[in-house]
Amino acid sequence: MGEDKRINLEVELSGIRLRNPLLVCSGTYGNGREYAEWVDLEMLGGLMTKSVTLEPCAGNPPPRLWETPCGMLNSIGLENAGLESFLAGELPWLSALPLPIWVNVAGFSQREYVVVASEISRSGMADAIELNISCPNVKKGGIHFSSDPREAADLVEKVRKVVEIPLYVKLTPRCGDIVEMARAVAAAGADGISLINTFPAMAVDVETARPRLANNTGGLSGPAIHPIAVLLVWEVARALDLPVIGMGGIWSWRDAVELMMVGADAVAVGTLNFSDPAAPLGIIGGMLDFLKRKGIDSAAALVDMAHREGG
Amino acid sequence: MGEDKRINLEVELSGIRLRNPLLVCSGTYGNGREYAEWVDLEMLGGLMTKSVTLEPCAGNPPPRLWETPCGMLNSIGLENAGLESFLAGELPWLSALPLPIWVNVAGFSQREYVVVASEISRSGMADAIELNISCPNVKKGGIHFSSDPREAADLVEKVRKVVEIPLYVKLTPRCGDIVEMARAVAAAGADGISLINTFPAMAVDVETARPRLANNTGGLSGPAIHPIAVLLVWEVARALDLPVIGMGGIWSWRDAVELMMVGADAVAVGTLNFSDPAAPLGIIGGMLDFLKRKGIDSAAALVDMAHREGG
Amino acid sequence: MPGRYKAEVVARRRFGTLVELALETGSAIDAEPGQFIHVRCDKEGLILRRPYSLSGMAGSVVNIMVREVGAGSAWLCASEIGQELDIMGPLGRGFSIDGGSRHGLVAGGTGIAPMRFLADRLRRLGLEETLYWGVEGEAEYGGLALELAKECDLLFATMDGSAGEKGNVVDMLLDAGVEGLDGIYACGPRGMLTALAESLNDETLAAMQVCMEERMACGVGACRGCVVPASPPRRGYLTVCRDGPVFRGRELDWERIRG
Amino acid sequence: MPGRYKAEVVARRRFGTLVELALETGSAIDAEPGQFIHVRCDKEGLILRRPYSLSGMAGSVVNIMVREVGAGSAWLCASEIGQELDIMGPLGRGFSIDGGSRHGLVAGGTGIAPMRFLADRLRRLGLEETLYWGVEGEAEYGGLALELAKECDLLFATMDGSAGEKGNVVDMLLDAGVEGLDGIYACGPRGMLTALAESLNDETLAAMQVCMEERMACGVGACRGCVVPASPPRRGYLTVCRDGPVFRGRELDWERIRG
């Protein structure tokens, strides 16, 4: 306590230095601007943008949200203004922040993924790409690539060729063998893995016998899925030697530390931002206190601790 | 209100008549006896036994339980006294109840599944078999069969040959394409599908960096996974013409009706029994009130209602 | 400037199924009628905030009126004096008062909340307004109609005829005539708003402003969860939380809204 | 006969970090020391009941002593007089009192709860007992030690020496000598119980009964969640909720319990 021993919160992923291991998840922080008046964005470890597609995308019809026990369903459906507008408006603003930016890229065909990823890389304004091959809310594309390791690998290989910045691939938890999937995208050139996207799910209003979401199905996020995220990160981190960004239902500094202990090199807060935009900062504070209390001198030392404990 | 219109709660699955569509899930009601002093078992629609294996099975070391947000993890690991003891003690007692019994069968090899299923069928004391090919808590066997459709189909085919009563197959939600899996086991001779088993998951105590369960991983159940169960039942019921027993996080009559509306022919209450052993009966009451209020004259009419509503 | 506050419940009144809460935010609030606050319901298992229109405001105190319809609102309705609520707000775009002297306000059911605030604001500006309020039956909102009648020119309608005029509040407004109105402001169930919008012509639609509801997550425009269909040529969607909740009649695609 | 009750909180006292609740079940209860009740914590998000040892009983009223360690116990500790709790019980196998005149009771920390009930029962049977209670520091349990000292022959130990003897309660018992005891009863942290068990010889181990804790779901033996390792030749596992929570020293496999 008394001594002023410096604790190092910095982590490094694929050569990118993060002030601390707390990012915000794609789609849950807009493109930063919406929260700029609520939070000092520079305090974040990094930011993952809303998915960008080649063309403007209107997304799914409303209702798009439904709350479930300790979770929520969303069926936003990749609504975004498209690549051109992103490159002209959002990305320059984001890249002016002293903060690493993962640009999340989605598409409805291989070609779209390749074009968007290549343009983002060429722009020089992004630190890394997060390839969203697992959005549960688009009928064609998306889910398709992430349900078959060969398709996924093929896509990653094509994107890899046109991208000069680190390439992270975001996987769906709806998958029989996550390690096989992670291995396939790693072999195809992924620099890192993001785990997990929302879990495909559904709710029905029994009064009307109609689905709660206009799109019928949506993605489940929040504390409900956290124990699933912990296991999938554990499995992938054990089997592969790539950096992993862990996410899924982080609701406290404990959940963040837990994901790091099972092998995440950094973590991202998603749904929690909606109830508390400053939550990532609170979690950093909690993590710092924990490190102090335990006499651990860096956040990086948390990574894989549960494996080392021989779990 | 005034009129005394009879509402028919009966449902029929594979020729088995159930007083009402409410069963209790395997592993959550013991073999009935433990709850006989708490609940009038005859009021249930049916009972699914704890998994039976060929040899006595000690299960996993403790701790075996952990509570998570709106859910729980268990790693019981198929603890049971084995086939011989089940046939001598438990099954005769169960079969004396005026209540259809699904005997849940598990194994660590194909041969074990085949022997146990065949003996259960030959005993003449079971109404149906529920083949647990998806227990997340055993290292060998179990999960293996349910992660690959061909393996699963092969097992089901072999079991089908030695069994003369309806054969239900219980699938894991940890699966990329549940319809492919359901199709494979249907083609191999399954008479019905049970959905869903617990979801493989994990929790770590950050104070010690050790998993909360001695087995490291466990199965997630409870309301947290309910929206996943709804989607998987919806997908399978749409694609296949087999009876489906829906389960996963039922916490109220609404959740039960919801699963029927997306296509379950009957439903089973699991984790909720721990907090309220009489919950299945309360749910039947709630369902009856709902049917009355809506002027629907049978529980069977709920089945698939969301599909018919054109969701 | 929207902010996040620990707001203390300083008054609580029940009007039938509605509970009115007065919340002390501790700093002077600048809010427009139609804006809302996003309230955390500290019940475990609930993870999203709940949006509530401001029904009034004075200095550092804001009012909301809560109808119990589910777990979150039940928790709010049960909150006691002295309790602290975590709120974000005021959020969104409120009503614009463009001037002119005659204003018609239409509220359906709980839609009365922002309308009460708007009526108050118009009165303070010295403008003339009539508030049309329709509910199912009188008992639903206890003594609220009586109280409003003292505050403004209230025309009250109940579907069951238990008080005021019997019938539909939109018809009541249309019967009274909308042509001469400088502003038409509406809040209520979807069905009521589409019925109103579809009864108006191009000109009166331009004079209409509606306060919309949609399920929300972030409340600040970040998640794109709370959208309503935008009219051509824009098409696509607008967010209720940031582009709205108040929209001009012509901004929305009423056909898609009716569904 | 165990049952399910809506039990009203009729008294509530705080002893340091412990809250003692008296629950009126409405019907005469027949319970043994060592048995427990399984309490629903009506906080959304929590789905399992919480097991609590009976710390006393009179007619239709049962007592428990709750230490706040997480969300469920926090909710229980905050429960107020008049509140209704949903309980199942009494559950499990309690202590057997085999007779003989000299009984040693050892409690560590919160393990005092069932021991208080047992001491009371022994006293009523006219048997001679000494209660050894060890805690971290006196303040932890407020005035409870004083109160117990009036009820029975209490030997109090604190690890920090703030009151009573300084040191470990197991050592205290062993120093006093266990050979002549007709019954040794223990409840407390795992470490304390294994230390005790491993200090005993075959004979004294036979005289020992321990009240075990393990995480529970059903509480009635149905889920096999709450197991402890059984000693050879049986091996395998016993359930705390039904086979226990009280076990004879020889029934358990202390080696596997220590892990």
Ligand SMILES: Cc1cc2nc3c(=O)[nH]c(=O)nc-3n(C[C@H](O)[C@H](O)[C@H](O)COP(=O)(O)OP(=O)(O)OC[C@H]3O[C@@H](n4cnc5c(N)ncnc54)[C@H](O)[C@@H]3O)c2cc1C
């Ligand atoms: C801009 C705006 C202003 C509102 N103003 C008021 C008001 O002044 N008074 C009032 O009583 N109600 C108002 N509502 C509706 C209020 O937000 C919902 O009744 C409340 O969120 C229901 O929560 P619950 O937990 O009780 O219900 P549940 O049915 O349990 O809620 C389930 C989920 O649906 C959401 N939800 C349900 N109904 C609505 C709805 N109509 N609008 C938005 N989300 C909904 C909830 O937020 C939650 O995420 C307003 C809604 C919006 C969008």
Ligand SMILES: Cc1cc2nc3c(=O)[nH]c(=O)nc-3n(C[C@H](O)[C@H](O)[C@H](O)COP(=O)(O)OP(=O)(O)OC[C@H]3O[C@@H](n4cnc5c(N)ncnc54)[C@H](O)[C@@H]3O)c2cc1C
């Ligand atoms: C037979 C028995 C008798 C008990 N008697 C008492 C008593 O008299 N006084 C008292 O204060 N405590 C007693 N306990 C412990 C008490 O049940 C736990 O402290 C309580 O369940 C913690 O719940 P929580 O939500 O506050 O903690 P959390 O840590 O949030 O609980 C998380 C999960 O772990 C379980 N859990 C955590 N600790 C324990 C534990 N030690 N034993 C069993 N389950 C646990 C909880 O039930 C819950 O499922 C007893 C336990 C058992 C098994």
Ligand SMILES: Cc1cc2nc3c(=O)[nH]c(=O)nc-3n(C[C@H](O)[C@H](O)[C@H](O)COP(=O)(O)O)c2cc1C
């Ligand atoms: C409303 C909402 C929108 C999302 N949009 C995207 C998206 O556009 N691209 C993406 O890759 N993930 C998206 N996600 C998934 C999150 O980035 C994250 O992987 C997931 O929500 C799990 O984390 P959480 O439980 O902390 O929210 C979205 C999630 C939510 C809740």
Ligand SMILES: Cc1cc2nc3c(=O)[nH]c(=O)nc-3n(C[C@H](O)[C@H](O)[C@H](O)COP(=O)(O)O)c2cc1C
């Ligand atoms: C403690 C526990 C033990 C279980 N044991 C078994 C089992 O032996 N065999 C099996 O097929 N499923 C078993 N299950 C899974 C349940 O039958 C059910 O599929 C699952 O819990 C989902 O339903 P729920 O969320 O309502 O509990 C078990 C579940 C729990 C919680």
Ligand code: FES
């Ligand atoms: S609630 Fe998130 S955009 Fe409106």
Ligand code: FES
């Ligand atoms: S808690 Fe279920 S067997 Fe003991």
